[in-house]
Amino acid sequence: MARIIQKYGGSSVANLELIKGVARRAVASKNEGHEVVVVLSAMRGETDRLMSMARGLNPDPMPRELDNLLATGEQVSIALFALACQSLGEKVKSFTGLQAGIKTDDDHGRARIIEITPTRIKTELAKGRVVAVAGFQGFNRLGDLTTLGRGGSDTTAVALAVALKADLCEIYTDVEGIFTTDPRVCEKARKINKISYEEMLELASLGSKVMEIRSVELGMNYGIKIHVRHAHAQSQGTYICEEDTDMEKTPVRGVTFSVNEARVTLLKVPDQPGVAAKILGLVSKAGIVVDMIIQNQSVYHPVGEAGTSLTDFSFTVPILDYPKAMELMKEAGREIGAEKIVGDDNIAKISIVGVGMRNHAGVAALMFQTLAKEGINLSLISTSEIKISCIIEKKYAELAVRALHDAFKLEIPS
Ligand code: ADP
Ligand code: ASP
Ligand code: MG
Numbered sequence: 355m356a357r358i359i360q361k362y363g364g365s366s367v368a369n370l371e372l373i374k375g376v377a378r379r380a381v382a383s384k385n386e387g388h389e390v391v392v393v394l395s396a397m398r399g400e401t402d403r404l405m406s407m408a409r410g411l412n413p414d415p416m417p418r419e420l421d422n423l424l425a426t427g428e429q430v431s432i433a434l435f436a437l438a439c440q441s442l443g444e445k446v447k448s449f450t451g452l453q454a455g456i457k458t459d460d461d462h463g464r465a466r467i468i469e470i471t472p473t474r475i476k477t478e479l480a481k482g483r484v485v486a487v488a489g490f491q492g493f494n495r496l497g498d499l500t501t502l503g504r505g506g507s508d509t510t511a512v513a514l515a516v517a518l519k520a521d522l523c524e525i526y527t528d529v530e531g532i533f534t535t536d537p538r539v540c541e542k543a544r545k546i547n548k549i550s551y552e553e554m555l556e557l558a559s560l561g562s563k564v565m566e567i568r569s570v571e572l573g574m575n576y577g578i579k580i581h582v583r584h585a586h587a588q589s590q591g592t593y594i595c596e597e598d599t600d601m602e603k604t605p606v607r608g609v610t611f612s613v614n615e616a617r618v619t620l621l622k623v624p625d626q627p628g629v630a631a632k633i634l635g636l637v638s639k640a641g642i643v644v645d646m647i648i649q650n651q652s653v654y655h656p657v658g659e660a661g662t663s664l665t666d667f668s669f670t671v672p673i674l675d676y677p678k679a680m681e682l683m684k685e686a687g688r689e690i691g692a693e694k695i696v697g698d699d700n701i702a703k704i705s706i707v708g709v710g711m712r713n714h715a716g717v718a719a720l721m722f723q724t725l726a727k728e729g730i731n732l733s734l735i736s737t738s739e740i741k742i743s744c745i746i747e748k749k750y751a752e753l754a755v756r757a758l759h760d761a762f763k764l765e766i767p768s
Contacts, residue, residue, distance in 0.1 A: 356521040357479075358383060361393040361489065361511035365528040366585030367431050368398035370438075375586055376526070377438035380484055384444065389479045391514060393489045394435055395507040396427025401490075417462030418498060421491075425451070425499045428488035428507070435486050445483040449474060451491035451499070456510065458492035458500045465500035466568075467492060467509065470517035487514065505566035512569040516576045523578050525565065526585035531592030532557075532564060534764040535609040540756050542765040546607065547590075550597035553607045553707050556741045560705040561612030570594065597709055604768040605714035609758045611704045611751045615645060616676035617734065618683055619668040622693035625652040626662055629690055633667060636682050642675040646703075646736045646745065664693075668734060670745065673699055701733070702751035705743040706758060718742050724761040730754055 360383065362376050376392075384390045396404075404423050408415040432448035439446035455471035478485050489507025492500050502509050508525060515523035532554065533543040549557075551574035558567045565582065573580050573594060583591025601607075623629055630649060637644055652663035671679045676699050683695045704725075711717050721742055725732060730753070734745040746754060759765065 355387045355389065357389040357391075357518060359391050359393060359511050359515045359518070359520045359523045361507055361523070361525050362395065362585055363507065363525075363527045364395040364398040364400065366526050367394060367435070370434070372586070373431070373434050374438050377435055377442060377444075379526075379585070380435075381439060381442050381444045384484050391475060391479070391485045391487060391518065391520070392435065393487050393507055393511040393514060394428060394431040395489050396431055400427040400430070401504070421462045421499050421501045424501050425488070425491040428490050432486040432488045439484055439486075445481070446486065447478045447483050448486040448488075450488045451510070452493040452497070454487045454514075456487075456492035456513070458494055458502070460494045460496075460500070462498075462500055464503040465492060465494065467502070467513045470513060472514065472517050475514075475518065502568075503566075505563060506568075508566040508569035509572065512572045512578055512580065515578045516572060520578070523573070523580045525569075525580060525582045527564065527582065528585065529564065530584045530587060530589050531582050532562075532594070532608075534607070535755050535759050536562065536564075539611075539752050540609075540759050542756075542759060544765050544767065546592050548593040548595055548601075549607060550601055550709055551594055552597060552740060553601075553709055554594045556705070556707040556738075557608050557610050560703065560707065560741065560743060561610040561614070562608070565594070602710045602713060605708050605710040605717050606706045606762040606764065607708040607710070609704070609706050609755050609762075609764065611702050611755055613702045613748055613751060614673050615670045615701065615703055615745075616673050616679075616697060616699035617668055617670050617701055617745060618676070618679050618695070618697045619666060620683060620687055620690075620692040620695055621666050622664040623667050623687075623690055624662045625665040630667065632690060633683070633686055634669070636686050637669070637671070637679055640675075640678060640682060642671050642679055644669045644671055646670045646734050646743070648734050648736075667692075670701075670703070670734065698733075700748045701745050702748045702754075703743050703745055704751060704754045704758070705741055706762065707741045709740050711740050711742075720761055721758060724757050725754060728753055728757050 436448040458465035489510040537543040580594040647669045650666045732744045
């Protein structure tokens with residue numbers, strides 16, 4: 355007997371027929387002799403619908419009230435799921451985040467789980483019931499509802515797997531697993547049988563929405579075995595697990611892109627100590643997370659009596675924070691003496707990821723040659739041990755994904 359967490363995403367519970375199918379699947383696992391805890395997302399489109407209703411009434415909704423509203427989506431799903439299980443003759447109990455003991459901090463809209471006290475879940479499992487838990491939600495020290503951020507049901511599932519010492523965490527979704535790139539963008543995308551936590555973490559943080567970032571982080575920190583698979587097919591999906599020596603043979607595991615960032619550039623700022631600290635200090639004080647940072651070598655002629663050189667300084671921020679970042683930089687630019695502040699939100703970040711990059715030469719060169727062949731210009735580049743990212747014009751994002759997928763022969767199983 356194993357203890358299994360099964361998480362079903364919004365598209366997997368988009369209508370009553372699909373909810374029945376999900377209930378049948380959970381009950382089948384239970385009948386194989388397992389303890390089953392099911393985490394459910396809101397029905398497809400529901401969170402967006404609730405969000406747009408809120409914004410229709412109030413363009414700047416209070417985070418606490420927004421959480422009260424958004425959390426209802428998942429509550430509908432667990433209740434319908436429980437009713438479907440019951441109609442199959444199965445004993446079942448559903449729990450909201452509060453009833454499930456999922457305690458978070460106070461950061462409404464992007465709360466972090468602090469601890470889980472799964473007493474009631476354990477009691478119901480011991481009584482032989484299937485347990486359903488609302489994803490994406492918890493409660494803070496005041497007992498107020500909180501939500502975990504978009505895609506947060508993945509995090510609920512992995513966090514429950516940790517708290518309940520589950521043997522396996524299954525993430526059921528609308529594709530057959532993790533692919534070499536988003537199968538909706540590249541028809542040659544291929545399902546990967548296993549991927550390391552580290553690679554999945556990079557893919558998630560660089561744009562692949564198939565797994566939420568924090569869920570992968572948790573899985574990695576606690577060694578939770580995660581199986582990502584299709585909710586309505588029996589095929590084996592992708593295991594997210596520890597890296598093994600096999601994985602290093604492939605230089606690139608996947609390609610991803612994100613159009614959720616914007617670039618801010620300060621032109622001709624004095625190239626002297628403290629300038630970067632000043633710029634980034636202001637941005638971080640406003641709670642804006644900076645991603646890529648690049649400072650050009652001083653290319654301008656020395657100016658002034660002290661002979662200060664000038665340089666350009668660029669960084670990227672989430673697109674939602676772009677207007678604020680531009681506003682802050684206009685102020686900062688005046689203070690530090692930048693010639694001009696320019697920005698661009700018409701960009702995409704395209705990335706390749708793979709643990710094999712550590713010991714394969716020429717990966718960056720092939721990436722840049724491939725993009726150059728397509729006439730795509732790179733405005734920023736950043737690298738880490740296992741990834742290379744480039745900022746390009748937004749309209750080339752999908753073309754770049756397909757070209758890189760071909761260049762690294764990702765359709766061929768490794
Ligand atoms: P759920 O509603 O089940 O949480 P999501 O919409 O959050 O599902 O994530 C699944 C989607 O992620 C897929 O439909 C697919 O378009 C997208 N996706 C992006 N990158 C990848 C990838 N590398 N592998 C698989 N799916 C991906
Ligand atoms: N319903 C939430 C969302 O749409 C959480 C989730 O689906 O994971 O983001
Ligand atoms: Mg999701």
